[in-house]
Amino acid sequence: MKDEDYTVGELARRSGVTVRALHHYEKLGLLRASGRSDAGYRHYAAADVQTLHRILAYQQMGLALKDIGPLLGADAPPLAELLARQIEQSEAELRRQQNLVAMLKRVHERAIAVGPELSDHLFTLMAARRSYERWFSEEEITRMRLAQESLGAERVARIRAEYDHLLPAMHELMERGADPAGPQARALALRFIELTRGMPDDDAMRRKGLAMFAAQPELLKGTGFTLALLKFMDRAVQAAKENPA
Amino acid sequence: MKDEDYTVGELARRSGVTVRALHHYEKLGLLRASGRSDAGYRHYAAADVQTLHRILAYQQMGLALKDIGPLLGADAPPLAELLARQIEQSEAELRRQQNLVAMLKRVHERAIAVGPELSDHLFTLMAARRSYERWFSEEEITRMRLAQESLGAERVARIRAEYDHLLPAMHELMERGADPAGPQARALALRFIELTRGMPDDDAMRRKGLAMFAAQPELLKGTGFTLALLKFMDRAVQAAKENPA
């Protein structure tokens, strides 16, 4: 044993892991202390410390412990590829997290606005976000978030206010059995189109949205929409777009 | 049983969880299907779907399943506080992740530059980052990252090149037993100060850095520094700053 060797406790303190973790790595065959004292105390030499750094680095790169063993023996581990993969995954996770935080902030604002008794709609909002995650790609969601963020508070308020007029009017039309491609529906649809100008909506996303709300109609609770109204309005908007004169 | 009720499989598909998860929530007393068929099949009604949304929302807010049960009964759950806390934590985690990704990218660039044989230094870089996480606050690390990112590639290259002159010169002075506050050390220190202008370095951070490298001198391997040289240079820089004439 050399003087610069570390005991488990020392190594743990200095490198920021627990003693139990070091024992665990040893049991998995990843890191054996290269020496022992008479009493059985582990002694970690400089090379062991390097091995620990490698283990922790690979862990940081997203590898499971059982996959790290083989790499510790390799003389030319595929570091660049491992790093590239991890960077890609981490950045995707980062965008996911940003989308999540953006939603949490919106819900938080609403929570403060409506008070604790009216929490039902908030849960629906969060459920809807979870569904978006499943139905839309991360890129589509990020686009939606950026568009939403670019709106600004007063524009959001105006949209919300206009909706309170638009939806009942559209609903009445539908109830009366009106043609979604007819002139009255068309007028409302044009207002809607104007209102949501700049929001992402290609054909694939539109269809995904409809399918999503068809699978989980309860997500529409509290929005003023019903599934039937959503479909009616979609047809009206499509008709208005196809015939912009 | 009503027609709009869901079986486990249906509920699982529509809400994006596994059947096993639903069973699990039931065993924990969080979500009981409000009905059963003759054959024992679970039937989930609309209220059950709402409860599931709540469970998943609370999970999204960072709560453990065992802490969710009490909240499901509450008529005015502390949503605003839960959301505020989760937002704060998520944002901190986000910054941590951004710092991590920035480091991974730097290491990746080096990995491509040096080739797979010279991987030792890369592991040391990653170990150093882990240590920074322990010794410095998240805010200090974010400051360091932003300063680093604002440098630009050519300035980084120039700093690197200057270091290759500065460090050996400083090392020679130290070996000769020169005074770190003396005129020769001072000249080199001034060049160093000029080189790192704009980088965050208050007194507390300086001391933390020294303590960190004292605790893990192996982190200096491959940087051209030794612990002694680091301390010598720090004294020289301090002397030059105190006496800027």
Place this chain on the structure above:
DNA sequence: TTGCTCCTCACGTCACGTGAGGTGGC
């Protein structure tokens, strides 16, 4: 002698995953 560090089992954690063996529904 006392407190601190170390040792080796070995069960616990958390939120489910994964069969195993069997039964209902279309």
Place this chain on the structure above:
DNA sequence: TTGCTCCTCACGTCACGTGAGGTGGC
């Protein structure tokens, strides 16, 4: 009759955490 969905155990996972009971070192 066949395939699909459902049922209830019950052990497994992953990276350790957490005592339990005992021994060395200063």
